[in-house]
Amino acid sequence: MVRVMDRIPFNKPYVAGKELFHIAQAVTLGNIAGDGYFTDACARFLEEKFGIPHVLMTPSCTSALEIAAQLCDFDAGDEVIMPSYTFVSTANAFMRLGAKPVFVDIRDDTLNIDERLIEQAVTPRTKAIVPVHYAGVACEMDAICSIAERHNLMVVEDAAQAVNACYKGQPLGSIGQLGCYSFHETKNFVCGEGGALCINDRGLTDRAEILRDKGTNRRQFFRGEIDKYTWVEVGSSHVPSEINCAFLFGQLEVMESISARRRAIYDIYQDGLKSLDHEYGLRLPYAPQHQETNHHMFYVRLADLAQREHVRLELDQRGVNAVFHYVPLHLSPVGRTLGYARGDFPVTESISDQLLRLPMFYEITAAAQQRVIDAVRASVHGVKLHAFDERRAA
Numbered sequence: 001m002v003r004v005m006d007r008i009p010f011n012k013p014y015v016a017g018k019e020l021f022h023i024a025q026a027v028t029l030g031n032i033a034g035d036g037y038f039t040d041a042c043a044r045f046l047e048e049k050f051g052i053p054h055v056l057m058t059p060s061c062t063s064a065l066e067i068a069a070q071l072c073d074f075d076a077g078d079e080v081i082m083p084s085y086t087f088v089s090t091a092n093a094f095m096r097l098g099a100k101p102v103f104v105d106i107r108d109d110t111l112n113i114d115e116r117l118i119e120q121a122v123t124p125r126t127k128a129i130v131p132v133h134y135a136g137v138a139c140e141m142d143a144i145c146s147i148a149e150r151h152n153l154m155v156v157e158d159a160a161q162a163v164n165a166c167y168k169g170q171p172l173g174s175i176g177q178l179g180c181y182s183f184h185e186t187k188n189f190v191c192g193e194g195g196a197l198c199i200n201d202r203g204l205t206d207r208a209e210i211l212r213d214k215g216t217n218r219r220q221f222f223r224g225e226i227d228k229y230t231w232v233e234v235g236s237s238h239v240p241s242e243i244n245c246a247f248l249f250g251q252l253e254v255m256e257s258i259s260a261r262r263r264a265i266y267d268i269y270q271d272g273l274k275s276l277d278h279e280y281g282l283r284l285p286y287a288p289q290h291q292e293t294n295h296h297m298f299y300v301r302l303a304d305l306a307q308r309e310h311v312r313l314e315l316d317q318r319g320v321n322a323v324f325h326y327v328p329l330h331l332s333p334v335g336r337t338l339g340y341a342r343g344d345f346p347v348t349e350s351i352s353d354q355l356l357r358l359p360m361f362y363e364i365t366a367a368a369q370q371r372v373i374d375a376v377r378a379s380v381h382g383v384k385l386h387a388f389d390e391r392r393a394a
Contacts, residue, residue, distance in 0.1 A: 012118065013190055016362065019248075026243055035239055038246040038249050042245045047135070053201075055197065061193065066096070067197050069096075076098035077098065079125045087326065088332075111137070112134065112139040115144050129155055133325075135285060137286075138162070138166070145176070165291070168291070272369070287297055
């Protein structure tokens with residue numbers, strides 16, 4: 001039995017820069033509720049870094065998605081195209097407005113929505129496409145935006161995992177009319193819970209500000225553009241705490257050093273496990289050459305669910321916390337009420353069974369990574385020997 005203190009966790013948040021100092025500054029400045037100095041500083045940083053016309057900080061990526069969904073002006077029964085292999089927030093944001101998610105299968109290489117299948121899913125009720133940039137690897141945005149333009153559809157990038165990743169040199173979140181970021185503690189740059197709405201269509205800015213601030217035009221009032229503010233649309237409370245933004249700003253200040261560290265961690269896994277592809281057919285992450293990933297996660301793909309679970313449990317016995325990822329939305333209880341069933345999206349279903357994510361966080365040491373690599377190699381070897389014994393017995 002591995003002692004708790006010796007276990008390698010899947011994730012561990014890291015204080016990378018001046019986060020705690022900035023929190024003390026926020027308290028001293030006297031505005032910790034929201035939209036203070038650090039909320040503005042985070043938004044300006046993201047705008048300048050990624051060339052985004054306007055950024056609104058939010059309490060979560062879910063909040064950003066909910067604002068984005070409202071900006072798409074869905075009516076009950078309208079449709080939105082997205083992958084089933086995503087977090088529930090991607091669908092919830094639109095369903096709560098009465099829209100219907102129309103799921104599309106994913107690619108077997110990048111695990112992103114298969115752009116070749118999108119156009120056949122478009123109907124007269126379709127209003128938006130939501131590409132989800134899985135693991136910080138970009139969807140094929142040229143093809144997706146071309147389809148959207150032909151059919152007059154909105155493109156909302158779910159870039160929760162893709163902050164500081166690019167598609168053909170263009171930052172993810174800056175390509176569609178709207179983009180959504182996450183700063184949850186499991187992401188590359190964190191503040192516990194946090195998000196941002198990227199507004200690339202300037203015509204959506206004023207309404208986005210209203211929806212974010214409880215449906216009021218308070219931000220216009222604070223800028224002196226109106227003499228009083230009032231309730232002008234049904235919105236919600238999507239303004240984040242200034243404390244969270246103060247913490248986040250400490251991370252954004254050292255964004256490139258965090259990114260470099262994640263790249264180094266990723267490369268160690270890649271080098272240590274790449275031979276298993278040839279020896280055992282184990283597959284590693286893939287990113288096309290025209291994309292620049294942010295190295296959000298490192299995963300391995302086993303042959304099927306039984307092998308994935310065998311390896312996961314073997315790693316757990318060796319003190320390594322490796323985890324699977326999404327249960328496809330179309331196979332969830334809610335997904336089934338939409339008329340979906342097992343077999344509808346075979347690539348999505350196989351990936352969900354195969355994928356195992358390895359520990360990846362700033363402070364993981366080379367020695368700990370070697371333990372993970374050795375554990376994966378030993379457990380995969382055990383799977384192969386077991387399969388060989390079964391075939392011989394048959």
